[in-house]
Amino acid sequence: MKAPSDFQLQADLRRPGRRVTNQRWLILEVVRGTDSHPTAEWVYQKVRRRLPRISLGTVYRNLKLLAEEGLIQELESRGFGRYDGNTARHDHFTCQRCGRIFDLEVRVDPSLGRRIGARTGFTITHHRIEFYGLCASCVLAAGHAKGGETSKRARHRP
Amino acid sequence: MKAPSDFQLQADLRRPGRRVTNQRWLILEVVRGTDSHPTAEWVYQKVRRRLPRISLGTVYRNLKLLAEEGLIQELESRGFGRYDGNTARHDHFTCQRCGRIFDLEVRVDPSLGRRIGARTGFTITHHRIEFYGLCASCVLAAGHAKGGETSKRARHRP
DNA sequence: TTCATATTCAGGAATGATTCTTATTACTAT
């Protein structure tokens, strides 16, 4: 799956009565430029380096708008929202210790939605698979931390 | 899959230095007694009928605690938390028009986590599959509502 | 039973992410 060209993105963003502002464009670039599934706050901090006067509200508004246009993806996560610049169909793994979210390269049966839809009577437009557990480095870290002590979360954020 | 007996639940709840209070027990009953995947607020309103002096904080605290004990399940949903009294492994369908969440009877390949874990190197403890689309009644309703008007969400809640 | 201790509670304040409001600025088409 190829990343869409800037030209294509421009076309998607530019529709009747909608402008392509610096802020919006830069926010899109930042989200597309990372695979860390960032929060609004993280995007805000990044964008701020180039547009120091931008406001957090603008970031929120545009993330929402970009997601509605289908140019980025909004992830379902507890507590705070996260965004994904990769709009290709893919699944995620969340490490429950460090909190990081990883893209899965492995594709899980793409006909799943269709099959379940046929069997249940629901009209299924899409689905989402989230895996949970420990990433490699956290397995190691958890192994070192002996003594029954509850391992504290690093709470990575992005 | 059978619902656990009250006796079993008692045993799970009663561990050293943990009491089984009216409040906690009733909250558990309410969540187990519905398949509507309620929010904390909804549980609060229900429980209040029998325990008028209970506080919302108590509901939150106990929902969290019951989820940690594995007696109920906490769903990952955007905006606000939802709980599920059905702790058996199952998937969900969310109607994007009315907002309701349905349990899926159909079981999707139970070995999924193991397979993906083996292929990716992550240590996967569990996974979650969420389907999205329209439920039967909303397909009907959406059909009636002609004229290009954006169908307003009923925002069911539970 | 009685005491000592820890848990849980109600009530309300505090927090934190997100959305909304308002006045201002910046495009776009005329």
Add this chain to the structure above:
DNA sequence: ATAGTAATAAGAATCATTCCTGAATATGAA
């Protein structure tokens, strides 16, 4: 240029959730 619309910055407001307090209550040991 000008009028009209969309987008912005700043900060207030909202909403779900957590945290804090002091009082009440169960539990286990003596």
